[in-house]
Amino acid sequence: MKRKYLSTPYIIWVIGFTILPLVTIAASAFTDNDDAFTWGNILAILEPINRQALLFSLAIAFGCTLICILLAYPAALVLKSFRLKRKGFTIFLLVLPMWMNFILRILAWQMILSKNGILNFLLGKVGIAPLALSNTWIALMIGMVYDFLPYMILPIFNAISDIDEDLIEAARDLGADSGTVFRKVIFPLSMPGMLSGIVMVFVPAMTSFVIADILGGGKLQLIGNIIEQEFVKSMNWHLGAGLSISLMLLVIVGLAFTLRNDMEERGTTIW
Amino acid sequence: MGTNEKGRDILELKNISKSFDGKKVLDDLSLSIGRNEFITLLGPSGCGKSTTLRIIGGFVRPDNGSVFFEGQDITNLASEKRNVNTVFQKYSLFPHMNVEENIAFGLKLKKKSRAYIQDKIKYALKLVNLEGYEKRNTTALSGGQQQRIAIARAIVNEPELLLLDEPLGALDLKLRHDMQQELIRIKKEVGITFIYVTHDQEEALTMSDRIVVMNKGIIQQMGTSKSIYDEPQNAFVADFIGESNIIDGIMLQDKVVEIMGVKIPCVDEGFEARETVDVVIRPEDLEIREAENGFFSGKVTSVLFKGAYYEIKICARDYEWVSQSVNAPEVGAEVGLYVAPDNIQIMHKPQSEDAEIIKE
Numbered sequence A: 001m002k003r004k005y006l007s008t009p010y011i012i013w014v015i016g017f018t019i020l021p022l023v024t025i026a027a028s029a030f031t032d033n034d035d036a037f038t039w040g041n042i043l044a045i046l047e048p049i050n051r052q053a054l055l056f057s058l059a060i061a062f063g064c065t066l067i068c069i070l071l072a073y074p075a076a077l078v079l080k081s082f083r084l085k086r087k088g089f090t091i092f093l094l095v096l097p098m099w100m101n102f103i104l105r106i107l108a109w110q111m112i113l114s115k116n117g118i119l120n121f122l123l124g125k126v127g128i129a130p131l132a133l134s135n136t137w138i139a140l141m142i143g144m145v146y147d148f149l150p151y152m153i154l155p156i157f158n159a160i161s162d163i164d165e166d167l168i169e170a171a172r173d174l175g176a177d178s179g180t181v182f183r184k185v186i187f188p189l190s191m192p193g194m195l196s197g198i199v200m201v202f203v204p205a206m207t208s209f210v211i212a213d214i215l216g217g218g219k220l221q222l223i224g225n226i227i228e229q230e231f232v233k234s235m236n237w238h239l240g241a242g243l244s245i246s247l248m249l250l251v252i253v254g255l256a257f258t259l260r261n262d263m264e265e266r267g268t269t270i271w
Numbered sequence B: 001m002g003t004n005e006k007g008r009d010i011l012e013l014k015n016i017s018k019s020f021d022g023k024k025v026l027d028d029l030s031l032s033i034g035r036n037e038f039i040t041l042l043g044p045s046g047c048g049k050s051t052t053l054r055i056i057g058g059f060v061r062p063d064n065g066s067v068f069f070e071g072q073d074i075t076n077l078a079s080e081k082r083n084v085n086t087v088f089q090k091y092s093l094f095p096h097m098n099v100e101e102n103i104a105f106g107l108k109l110k111k112k113s114r115a116y117i118q119d120k121i122k123y124a125l126k127l128v129n130l131e132g133y134e135k136r137n138t139t140a141l142s143g144g145q146q147q148r149i150a151i152a153r154a155i156v157n158e159p160e161l162l163l164l165d166e167p168l169g170a171l172d173l174k175l176r177h178d179m180q181q182e183l184i185r186i187k188k189e190v191g192i193t194f195i196y197v198t199h200d201q202e203e204a205l206t207m208s209d210r211i212v213v214m215n216k217g218i219i220q221q222m223g224t225s226k227s228i229y230d231e232p233q234n235a236f237v238a239d240f241i242g243e244s245n246i247i248d249g250i251m252l253q254d255k256v257v258e259i260m261g262v263k264i265p266c267v268d269e270g271f272e273a274r275e276t277v278d279v280v281i282r283p284e285d286l287e288i289r290e291a292e293n294g295f296f297s298g299k300v301t302s303v304l305f306k307g308a309y310y311e312i313k314i315c316a317r318d319y320e321w322v323s324q325s326v327n328a329p330e331v332g333a334e335v336g337l338y339v340a341p342d343n344i345q346i347m348h349k350p351q352s353e354d355a356e357i358i359k360e
C-alpha cells in the first residue's frame, strides 16, 4: 500500500509532462486549421524539402554517433587504465562542460571555427591556409560530436569497468594478444554500454536544431530546424506537430530494431 | 626431492622477488618443478601463492629473478606466448559465449581446423563428464559445472603446464571432495604438469605429489605429503599442516627435552645445550592415560566426536592440549598425558621475524 503512495508524484509527473503533451501534440498533428481530421501533417514528412532534411539529419546523426563510438572506445580504455584518483578527476573534467550552458558551448565553437577565429589564427601561425569551416556540415559535426561525446564515453566506460579483469587474463592465457582481447572480450561485453550510448547520442543528434542554427548559420536544414520553423516562424503548429510525430515514430522504430537483438540475447534492458 | 635433477625439470623459478606498493610479497623464492608432477603451493591467505602462479602464467613480472620453462628464460615473455594455461578460482568463463565457444577460444586463436576443434571439444567435455553440454549457456551452469568447463577450456590447448589457482575454493565441501578426485583422474589421463594453489592443507595432502609450504613469501618446506606431515621442518609447517600441540622446550642434552619443567625422552640430537626449541606433538600422538602414568596430569575440558575419532581437549600446566583418540574420557576427568619418544618433534626456533610462528 505504502509503495503506491510513494509512486504518486511520479505518476503525476508522467501524466503531466509526458502523456499530456503527447496527447496535445497528437491532437494537433491529426487536425488542420479548421480542427478537421487529416493525415496531411503526418505525411508531410514525405514532401521533398522535408524528406531531404530528414535524410540529412539521418546522415549527420549516423556520422556523429559513429565518430563518437570511435572516439569513446580509446577514451574509455585509457580512462579505465587510470588509477582511482585520476580516474575520478578525468571523469569530472569530462562532465564539467555539461555544467556550462549548452548555447554558450556552441557559441564558443562558432568563435573557434569562424573565418577570423582561433583555429584559423593558430593555423596561420604554423603557416597553414585558413579553413572555411563556418556554416558547413563539418562545423555542425564538430559541435555535435563535442557536445554528445561524454554521453557515449560514460556508458562505454561503465560497461568496460564492469568487465572482470579475470576475463581479460583468461583471454590472454588462452593466447589472445591485446587486439584480440579487445575484439573478442572487451568489445562484445561492452555492447550494452555502447547501445545506451547510441541511444543517448543518436536521438538528440537526430532531433537537435540549435547546433545547426548556430554552427550552420541558418544554411543547414536538419529536420529539427524545419520543425522549429513551423512552430516559431510559420506558426503552423499542426504541421510542426505532425512532423514531430513522424520523426518520433521513425526514431522509435529504428531504435527498437537496433536494440531488439541485444535485449533478446541478454534478457536485460540496456539502461 | 629427486625431481630436481637437471634436464627433467619443466619449470624453474630462480630467486624470484616481488613487492607491491613497497611491501615484499615474494622474497627470493626458488623452486624447481619436475615434468608431470602434481605440485601444490600451500599456505595461508596472502602468503604469495597466487602471485607466484601469476608470475609463472606471465600476468605479473617479478622485480628480481627469472623464470625458466624447459630451460628457456621466459621471465619477460607475454602470457599469451607461454605454453601454459590457467584455471582461475572464479572460473572466468566468457559470459557472452556458450560452452562450446568458451572451450574453442584458444584453439580458434591457434587457427586449428573446424574438425580438429570439434573433436577436441567432444574429448574435453567427456573428460570433465559434461558430454552434450556444447550449446549450453555458461551463466546457467552450476559452480561445479562452470569449473569443469574452465578446466576443459584450458586442457584442449594441450599446455605442458596447467596452473590452478584455488579452483575448488568456491565450491561446497561435498562437491569439493568429488572434484578433487576428478582432478586427480584428469591429471592422470592427460599426463601434464599441474601446479595447484590452495590454502586447504587437507586438499594439498590428498592431491599432491609434492607440497610447497609457503608463508609470507618464503618457502617453509618442500616435500611429499608424507614427509611434510611426518617431519615438519618448523613450527609453522607443523601448525599449518594439522592442528598440533606446539610448546616451548629446552634441550637439556641429546635425546632429553624439558617441557614445562618435566624431563621427557625424545630421539632428537645435535642441538646446543639448553637451546630453546619448539616442541611439536601431533594430536594423534598425544596419549591419554591414567593420571599417574603420564608426564603431565590435567583435566579434560571438552570431548568432540569427529566421525572417526574423538577430539579431546585437556588443560594441563596452563596449556590446552589437544589429543585424538577412539576412546572418549569423561569431561572433567583427571587424566595423564604421555607421548612416545619418537613421536616428539623438536625444531629450532625460527631466527628471523619473517618465519614467525603462529600459535593459538
Ligand SMILES: Nc1ncnc2c1ncn2[C@@H]1O[C@H](COP(=O)(O)OP(=O)(O)O)[C@@H](O)[C@H]1O
Pocket (backbone or CB within 6 Å): B020, B021, B025, B043, B044, B045, B046, B047, B048, B049, B050, B051, B052
Ligand atoms: N596487484 C596487486 N597489487 C597490490 N597488492 C597485491 C597485488 N597482488 C597481490 N597483492 C598483495 O600481495 C600479497 C600476496 O597476495 P597473493 O599472492 O594473492 O596471496 P595468496 O594467493 O597466497 O592469498 C597480498 O598481501 C596481496 O594483497
Ligand SMILES: [Mg+2]
Pocket (backbone or CB within 6 Å): B046, B049, B050, B051, B166
Ligand atoms: Mg590467492
